[in-house]
Amino acid sequence: MKRDANKTTVTIRDVAKMSGFSASTVSIVLNNAPLARYIPPQTKARIQKAAKTLGYYPNVFAKSLRSKRNHTVGVMVFDITDPYCTPILRGIENSLYQASYLQILADAHNERGRFERYLEMLLERRIEGLIVLANWLYLDINLLADIERGKIPTVIIGRELESDATSSVIVDDEAGAYSALSHLYGLGHRKIAFVRGPKALSSSKARWRGVQRFAKDTGLELDARLIADLPDQLNPNVGVDDGFRMTEELLKRKRPFTALMAYDDMTAFGALRALAKAGIKVPGNCSVVGFDDINPSQLFVPALSTVRQPMEAMGAAAVVIVNDAITAAAENRSSGAIHRKLAAELVVRESTRAVPGKSS
Amino acid sequence: MKRDANKTTVTIRDVAKMSGFSASTVSIVLNNAPLARYIPPQTKARIQKAAKTLGYYPNVFAKSLRSKRNHTVGVMVFDITDPYCTPILRGIENSLYQASYLQILADAHNERGRFERYLEMLLERRIEGLIVLANWLYLDINLLADIERGKIPTVIIGRELESDATSSVIVDDEAGAYSALSHLYGLGHRKIAFVRGPKALSSSKARWRGVQRFAKDTGLELDARLIADLPDQLNPNVGVDDGFRMTEELLKRKRPFTALMAYDDMTAFGALRALAKAGIKVPGNCSVVGFDDINPSQLFVPALSTVRQPMEAMGAAAVVIVNDAITAAAENRSSGAIHRKLAAELVVRESTRAVPGKSS
DNA sequence: ACATTATAGCGAATCGTTTCAATAAAACAA
DNA sequence: TTGTTTTATTGAAACGATTCGCTATAATGT
Numbered sequence: 001m002k003r004d005a006n007k008t009t010v011t012i013r014d015v016a017k018m019s020g021f022s023a024s025t026v027s028i029v030l031n032n033a034p035l036a037r038y039i040p041p042q043t044k045a046r047i048q049k050a051a052k053t054l055g056y057y058p059n060v061f062a063k064s065l066r067s068k069r070n071h072t073v074g075v076m077v078f079d080i081t082d083p084y085c086t087p088i089l090r091g092i093e094n095s096l097y098q099a100s101y102l103q104i105l106a107d108a109h110n111e112r113g114r115f116e117r118y119l120e121m122l123l124e125r126r127i128e129g130l131i132v133l134a135n136w137l138y139l140d141i142n143l144l145a146d147i148e149r150g151k152i153p154t155v156i157i158g159r160e161l162e163s164d165a166t167s168s169v170i171v172d173d174e175a176g177a178y179s180a181l182s183h184l185y186g187l188g189h190r191k192i193a194f195v196r197g198p199k200a201l202s203s204s205k206a207r208w209r210g211v212q213r214f215a216k217d218t219g220l221e222l223d224a225r226l227i228a229d230l231p232d233q234l235n236p237n238v239g240v241d242d243g244f245r246m247t248e249e250l251l252k253r254k255r256p257f258t259a260l261m262a263y264d265d266m267t268a269f270g271a272l273r274a275l276a277k278a279g280i281k282v283p284g285n286c287s288v289v290g291f292d293d294i295n296p297s298q299l300f301v302p303a304l305s306t307v308r309q310p311m312e313a314m315g316a317a318a319v320v321i322v323n324d325a326i327t328a329a330a331e332n333r334s335s336g337a338i339h340r341k342l343a344a345e346l347v348v349r350e351s352t353r354a355v356p357g358k359s360s
Numbered sequence: 361m362k363r364d365a366n367k368t369t370v371t372i373r374d375v376a377k378m379s380g381f382s383a384s385t386v387s388i389v390l391n392n393a394p395l396a397r398y399i400p401p402q403t404k405a406r407i408q409k410a411a412k413t414l415g416y417y418p419n420v421f422a423k424s425l426r427s428k429r430n431h432t433v434g435v436m437v438f439d440i441t442d443p444y445c446t447p448i449l450r451g452i453e454n455s456l457y458q459a460s461y462l463q464i465l466a467d468a469h470n471e472r473g474r475f476e477r478y479l480e481m482l483l484e485r486r487i488e489g490l491i492v493l494a495n496w497l498y499l500d501i502n503l504l505a506d507i508e509r510g511k512i513p514t515v516i517i518g519r520e521l522e523s524d525a526t527s528s529v530i531v532d533d534e535a536g537a538y539s540a541l542s543h544l545y546g547l548g549h550r551k552i553a554f555v556r557g558p559k560a561l562s563s564s565k566a567r568w569r570g571v572q573r574f575a576k577d578t579g580l581e582l583d584a585r586l587i588a589d590l591p592d593q594l595n596p597n598v599g600v601d602d603g604f605r606m607t608e609e610l611l612k613r614k615r616p617f618t619a620l621m622a623y624d625d626m627t628a629f630g631a632l633r634a635l636a637k638a639g640i641k642v643p644g645n646c647s648v649v650g651f652d653d654i655n656p657s658q659l660f661v662p663a664l665s666t667v668r669q670p671m672e673a674m675g676a677a678a679v680v681i682v683n684d685a686i687t688a689a690a691e692n693r694s695s696g697a698i699h700r701k702l703a704a705e706l707v708v709r710e711s712t713r714a715v716p717g718k719s720s
Numbered sequence: 721a722c723a724t725t726a727t728a729g730c731g732a733a734t735c736g737t738t739t740c741a742a743t744a745a746a747a748c749a750a
Numbered sequence: 751t752t753g754t755t756t757t758a759t760t761g762a763a764a765c766g767a768t769t770c771g772c773t774a775t776a777a778t779g780t
Contacts (some may be wrong), residue, residue, distance in 0.1 A: 403759090
């Protein structure tokens with residue numbers, strides 16, 4: 001193994017040799033350590049030039065072996081295929097970049113085993129923080145134990161854990177649903193159908209609470225025959241099929257409605273398809289409102305009115321939380337869990353319209 | 361700094377102490393190193409138990425400081441917001457996971473500066489391989505120099521570089537466009553409008569070549585008045601607006617057409633919107649075909665007929681290439697650049713139909 | 721002229737692992 | 751019995767960077 005021949009890695013000692021100074025000095029100069037204040041400019045220049053001509057990159061492993069810091073956080077996604085994820089990832093990435101962190105991306109594919117395996121790998125990497133993007137189901141108790149074990153600053157986006165020992169960033173589902181329904185009501189709709197989310201999801205419950213609260217506030221009657229439930233499913237992309245089926249189911253009940261409020265945009269897409277198939281024009285004969293405002297929603301014809309989750313902001317908020325926790329830990333301070341609930345915003349597009357014959 | 365109190369990291373020496381053996385032995389056992397063949401089972405058991413009860417994770421930094429391997433590859437995306445990216449990322453992730461690599465995700469936001477900064481950070485991390493997902497414009501020459509400098513196995517998805525020193529995975533745009541046009545032609549369409557892609561994109565050219573070849577093969581006439589070009593733009597999500605504008609432009613020319621072939625799905629969405637606005641039914645009065653088969657395409661009403669890029673497979677192929685290159689490098693073999701061109705597949709959905717009055 | 725302080729740079733220890741070479745006991749062959 | 755091999759374990763030297771403490775010269779104060 002004549003490795004010296006094609007010596008590929010250039011170390012700090014190479015720079016030292018070339019510049020004529022010691023490794024210590026090189027380190028001090030290149031990092032602008034406190035001691036660098038005593039180093040005359042020309043020495044610095046010589047060292048910097050040497051580093052540049054050699055193409056020297058400090059070895060992060062050696063570096064973090066000493067400093068215990070490695071400027072890496074793990075980002076665990078439950079299903080990157082879900083369009084809901086992407087903007088959040090963008091938000092995370094952007095904030096992380098600003099703080100010059102790098103992210104290791106892990107995709108659990110909604111599988112518990114995969115989640116755990118990835119978690120282990122991330123722990124081995126000594127990530128400084130962990131952001132979990134729990135867009136979909138479950139996420140139970142004892143993986144928390146795993147996280148706690150590592151004592152790594154963690155924040156969960158999209159779910160609030162029962163034990164609030166772990167920080168979280170969620171959206172105000174209840175208020176969002178409230179405003180969506182309020183929008184339909186304001187347009188004169190009274191016979192409103194609902195496709196509710198899977199019962200297992202906490203956001204389903206919260207959104208429904210918003211609906212109920214609005215109904216109570218205004219005396220709107222919620223007709224049980226106009227309510228359908230999405231089955232508990234693991235695959236978010238099936239949401240559209242389920243939305244389709246549930247809407248057909250609703251139509252089959254022959255109970256007229258002038259508006260439909262879907263659990264989320266995917267469901268709304270399915271509803272749109274079912275309505276089109278039944279010859280019902282949107283928004284002419286029926287208004288449809290979704291939730292989330294995933295990317296395709298604005299593309300649709302008609303563009304979907306929906307409740308926008310501030311996804312980039314959620315990602316950014318998560319980064320703020322972990323970053324604070326990391327610096328707190330670095331300074332040996334302790335920091336409690338933080339729970340942020342962001343407001344959702346109604347976005348009115350083309351799929352909702354005043355009920356015909358009535359003026360709003 | 362009483363750090364010993366809350367000693368957070370458990371090292372191999374702790375395991376050694378607890379099990380009563382030396383650090384060397386522990387290392388050998390835990391890694392199943394060749395020497396482990398001499399270690400009696402009960403010793404192994406003792407060590408393993410100690411490791412488990414202490415919750416020992418080997419420190420990857422120390423590890424790779426010696427071994428020069430860190431099982432990490434960089435994945436550089438030009439814009440994670442682009443729905444085209446997601447399935448490719450999924451393909452990459454999945455293959456990487458199988459090979460038990462972890463990925464560091466970097467998003468260049470289509471900005472050169474950001475690309476370079478990230479590249480530097482990745483190089484510092486001593487990533488073993490690099491996958492670049494060049495979905496969108498440019499990607500010029502001298503960042504290649506940067507990559508070459510690091511001598512890191514690299515593969516580019518979505519573009520073929522002029523100098524073929526860097527491996528690439530692309531889709532057969534020409535054949536894909538050929539088959540899309542062939543599909544329209546087979547449905548009886550003769551007056552076909554085209555919204556071509558931005559000239560700067562190599563895929564634009566390739567797809568247009570496919571169109572031209574088909575036209576030549578069959579004698580189909582390409583009417584210049586039915587051809588519009590997307591402007592050179594940086595933002596992929598603007599594609600839909602441009603598609604809308606270009607289609608309106610085409611309609612304004614008053615030159616009738618019964619089918620429209622869009623550069624990609626985003627453009628097709630824009631076209632769909634413009635056609636709807638003009639009161640032209642799809643597919644009743646006009647067929648529309650896209651390219652890519654991004655996720656929303658199947659959701660649309662009508663679902664978009666398009667040419668499917670095998671995105672997961674592309675991601676997987678990229679991983680195979682870097683993985684091979686990495687192991688080759690590890691064994692001191694040299695490996696040349698590899699160029700894979702994957703077939704695209706026509707997906708017929710609802711947006712295309714035989715031209716009225718004619719039977720296909 | 722001498723003590724003090726600021727300036728400039730270096731040596732060596734350290735971070736947590738892996739691995740080579742060495743040791744030493746047991747097992748075997750002659 | 752002696753010599754060789756196999757089995758079992760370990761100390762010490764890397765890997766590449768940071769940092770504390772040390773030296774040594776130069777500048778300053780008195």
